[in-house]
Amino acid sequence: xxxxxxxxxxxxxxxxxxxxxxxxxxxxxxxxxxxxxxxxxxxxxxxxxxxxxxxxxxxxxxxxxxxxxxxxxxxxxxxxxxxxxxxxxxxxxxxxxxxxxxxxxxxxxxxxxxxxxxxxxxxxxxxxxxxxxxxxxxxxxxxxxxxxxxxxxxxxxxxxxxxxxxxxxxxxxxxxxxxxxxxxxxxxxxxxxxxxxxxxxxxxxxxxxxxxxxxxxxxxxxxxxxxxxxxxxxxxxxxxxxxxxxxxxxxxxxxxxxxxxxx
Amino acid sequence: xxxxxxxxxxxxxxxxxxxxxxxxxxxxxxxxxxxxxxxxxxxxxxxxxxxxxxxxxxxxxxxxxxxxxxxxxxxxxxxxxxxxxxxxxxxxxxxxxxxxxxxxxxxxxxxxxxxxxxxxxxxxxxxxxxxxxxxxxxxxxxxxxxxxxxxxxxxxxxxxxxxxxxxxxxxxxxxxxx
Numbered sequence: 370x371x372x373x374x375x376x377x378x379x380x381x382x383x384x385x386x387x388x389x390x391x392x393x394x395x396x397x398x399x400x401x402x403x404x405x406x407x408x409x410x411x412x413x414x415x416x417x418x419x420x421x422x423x424x425x426x427x428x429x430x431x432x433x434x435x436x437x438x439x440x441x442x443x444x445x446x447x448x449x450x451x452x453x454x455x456x457x458x459x460x461x462x463x464x465x466x467x468x469x470x471x472x473x474x475x476x477x478x479x480x481x482x483x484x485x486x487x488x489x490x491x492x493x494x495x496x497x498x499x500x501x502x503x504x505x506x507x508x509x510x511x512x513x514x515x516x517x518x519x520x521x522x523x524x525x526x527x528x529x530x531x532x533x534x535x536x537x538x539x540x541x542x543x544x545x546x547x548x549x550x551x552x553x554x555x556x557x558x559x560x561x562x563x564x565x566x567x568x569x570x571x572x573x574x575x576x577x578x579x580x581x582x583x584x585x586x587x588x589x590x591x592x593x594x595x596x597x598x599x600x601x602x603x604x605x606x607x608x609x610x611x612x613x614x615x616x617x618x619x620x621x622x623x624x625x626x627x628x629x630x631x632x
Numbered sequence: 633x634x635x636x637x638x639x640x641x642x643x644x645x646x647x648x649x650x651x652x653x654x655x656x657x658x659x660x661x662x663x664x665x666x667x668x669x670x671x672x673x674x675x676x677x678x679x680x681x682x683x684x685x686x687x688x689x690x691x692x693x694x695x696x697x698x699x700x701x702x703x704x705x706x707x708x709x710x711x712x713x714x715x716x717x718x719x720x721x722x723x724x725x726x727x728x729x730x731x732x733x734x735x736x737x738x739x740x741x742x743x744x745x746x747x748x749x750x751x752x753x754x755x756x757x758x759x760x761x762x763x764x765x766x767x768x769x770x771x772x773x774x775x776x777x778x779x780x781x782x783x784x785x786x787x788x789x790x791x792x793x794x795x796x797x798x799x800x801x802x803x804x805x806x807x808x809x810x
Contacts, residue, residue: 376781380781383766387759387763389765422791424729426760428643428741429741429745429748431637431643432636432678432741434638436635437634437639443658446658454666
């Protein structure tokens with residue numbers, strides 16, 4: 370018998386170590402231990418591995434713990450430490466040494482995983498710095514109008530009037546799909562709300578939500594993206610015209626928001 | 633991140649130094665900050681945090697036992713074991729992971745996190761923590777009794793493989809076998 374691979378021996382050993390073995394099982398194990406010279410060594414090894422497991426499992430479980438809030442009295446102390454280590458957002462020179470460029474260099478070292486792309490590293494850096502500068506992030510909500518032909522009346526901006534000639538609902542156009550995807554890619558964890566008309570959108574926009582919420586409204590007919598909300602006691606209300614294209618505007622907004630949140 | 637740090641310090645300190653649980657977790661958080669730039673992927677952060685919290689808690693326990701004896705010197709748990717009235721406390725505090733540095737422990741946690749899928753981890757927790765018997769676990773998860781044993785065996789095999797990959801861990805295990 371190969372004692373190392375024997376499931377029966379393993380089961381008996383586990384029961385004995387845990388103190389669950391019945392008399393008959395204990396006797397069967399004793400017989401195996403007496404008969405197989407290697408089984409004693411294996412049994413002792415299993416005892417040690419069980420100890421390892423009992424120590425390791427709480428640490429593995431801890432990585433998925435969700436309860437407990439960072440104590441308010443220690444927040445300032447931690448933020449000071451963060452500032453000393455990571456620097457303030459505006460101090461680019463202090464931040465430089467920790468920026469993704471250098472992370473890239475570490476990862477180019479032999480043996481480092483090759484599958485982590487540049488984008489992923491930027492995301493890590495961004496999440497880490499945000500995390501350590503505050504202890505959480507505001508909730509981001511995105512609002513999109515579904516139809517373009519009923520949004521604006523006479524006197525609307527030229528862009529809106531041009532779009533209103535489209536018979537096809539905006540929600541079914543590739544432009545709408547592209548815009549939605551772009552917004553989702555820019556704010557991956559954001560909740561996306563679609564609205565059939567301006568009134569619904571305006572109602573949602575003016576709803577007073579939670580304090581730590583930022584709303585991003587893509588008003589395609591008006592050719593603009595509005596950003597409003599509240600974070601850390603600061604109010605945000607800014608309109609970004611889509612001068613070039615939506616992608617460029619969203620990058621500007623993301624950059625603006627990152628600074629607003631980190632401030 | 634905070635729940636991870638707190639869970640580890642609670643596990644290590646709640647029986648002997650419950651008043652220090654939160655303080656040690658805060659100190660571990662502060663220690664984590666300058667080490668963040670060493671992390672390659674976000675998923676490595678929590679294992680690193682857990683290992684820092686664990687090692688800090690172990691240091692605090694050692695200092696506590698040393699101070700209790702008035703020596704002012706830190707001692708290994710091994711040297712304390714069975715020598716004083718505190719042997720029951722040291723037995724609680726002692727861990728085969730104590731000799732590992734942060735990187736080694738963090739790597740070990742990451743390895744097991746990758747290896748254990750949620751169902752397997754639930755069964756391991758039932759057996760190793762909650763002390764449930766094979767038949768109780770089988771009934772709880774709707775499995776055959778034999779399957780429970782297979783899950784436990786695979787779990788310990790994962791630990792064995794992780795230990796074999798790290799010479800220092802192997803040494804720790806061998807020390808426990810003596």
